[in-house]
Amino acid sequence: ADYGAASQVLDISKFGGAPNSDITQAFANAWKEACESTTAVKIVIPSGTYKLNAIDAKGPCKAPIEIHVDGTIQAPRNQDEIKGDTQWVKFSYMDSLTLSGKGVYDGQGAEVWKQKTGGPAWSGKGKMPKVFMVNINLPDHHFHFTNFVKKYY
Numbered sequence: 001a002d003y004g005a006a007s008q009v010l011d012i013s014k015f016g017g018a019p020n021s022d023i024t025q026a027f028a029n030a031w032k033e034a035c036e037s038t039t040a041v042k043i044v045i046p047s048g049t050y051k052l053n054a055i056d057a058k059g060p061c062k063a064p065i066e067i068h069v070d071g072t073i074q075a076p077r078n079q080d081e082i083k084g085d086t087q088w089v090k091f092s093y094m095d096s097l098t099l100s101g102k103g104v105y106d107g108q109g110a111e112v113w114k115q116k117t118g119g120p121a122w123s124g125k126g127k128m129p130k131v132f133m134v135n136i137n138l139p140d141h142h143f144h145f146t147n148f149v150k151k152y153y
Helices: 024-036 109-113
Strands: 008-011 041-045 049-051 055-058 065-069 072-074 089-092 097-100 104-106 143-146
Touching: 008 024, 024 041, 024 055, 024 065
Parallel strands: 008 041, 041 065, 049 072, 055 089, 065 097, 072 104, 089 143
Antiparallel strands: none
């Protein structure tokens, strides 16, 4: 597959991520490598269904990062299974982050809405990422961007 102009492409499988498995640690390892790179990096999650527990992807990073999802990333069905935080996917302290692909971030919204009420969590300052996908099924407080300057909707 052609993944565009990024200087480096990191496929999640390089870090042990495989369809029908939990890729939390694989994503954390890919994020660490991408964030330390001095050239643009694209993290690729190919077709397939992947489980992902809470992740806090922090910057600042040395170069732009793109997360390209062609598969489906699923949160735990039970909110109590989300480890360490109330947000499922959290990006913070980033200057250049792009989310792309034809994939789905499935926060198990229908299930989690039954468990908790409230509104979405958007806070801080920094540049909001450019989001080039529309398939996001999220309950409140599970996809969080913090410390960004501008918000792009």
